[in-house]
Amino acid sequence: MYLAAMKIGLYFGSFNPVHTGHMIIANFMAYHTDLDKVWLVVSPHNPLKSSSTLLNEHHRLHLAEMAVQDEPRLRVSNIEFSLPRPSFTIDTLTYLTEKFPTQEFVVIMGSDSFQNIPRWKNYRQLLDNYAIYVYSRPGHEVTDTFGGNVTIVDAPLLDISSSNIRRWIQEGKSIRYMVPDNVWKYMSENNYYKS
Incomplete structure (x- = not known):
């Protein structure tokens, strides 16, 4: 019996820390596009x-x-922990494509990041070989797809950033509901980002 390839969206990030905005985008991509799963890399x-x-x-x-x-439909990947550093998306994609030849990998990114793609290592190879699902960020409209297979996805956005969350923690302000509840409790118990 032949199994159809799974279409897996790769959502790369530092996730420093992961927050509700990341989760909304990942879940939206998993359920509102043709992706079967989304991996947070x-x-x-x-x-x-x-x-x-x-x-x-x-x-x-x-x-x-x-x-x-x-x-x-969501999972987390530590694949880049075992690859040379710093991590370059094209190297990770090449490795994953070799390791999982029956899967189809799609890159998920914000329109702000996509505008910078010409600065990325081997960006032509990336655009020529992989589809990219771009979620729109205000003020960063996609006016040039650089010849790539690009799908614009109108995902709901929360105006939350990891850098603001880190700053608020240092200022002693609550970040409840800005990160998933179990993450908030664990971060509080372990004093993450306090110093």
């Missing part, structure tokens, strides 16, 4: 971001796993 170090404010990667992975634990 936790990046140990994004080459375009400073690593000084990053919580330990294993803590970030654990928080993301807690966030998706009851959702069958």
Whole structure:
């Protein structure tokens, strides 16, 4: 019996920390597009971001796993933990395509990130070989698809950022409901981002 390839959306991020905005996008992509599953790929170090404010990667992975634990169409991947650093999307995609040859991988990203894609390593190879599902962010309209197989998805957005969450924690303000409840409790108990 032939099994059809699963279509898996890869949602890359530092998830520092994972928050409700990430979860809404991941869940929307899993249930409102033709994707079968969405993997949150936790990046140990994004080459375009400073690593000084990053919580330990294993803590970030654990928080993301807690966030998706009851959702069958979402999972968390630590695939980049075992790849050379810093992590480049094209290298991760090449590795996953070799490791799971029967799956079809699609990249999920915001329109703000997509506008920067010409700065990415081997971006032409990425655009030529993988579909990209772009969720629109206000003020970052996609006016050029750079010749790629790009689908614009009108996902609901929350104006929450991980950097604001980290700042609010340091200021002693509540972040309840901005992250999943079990994540909020675990972060509070472990004093994450306090110092």
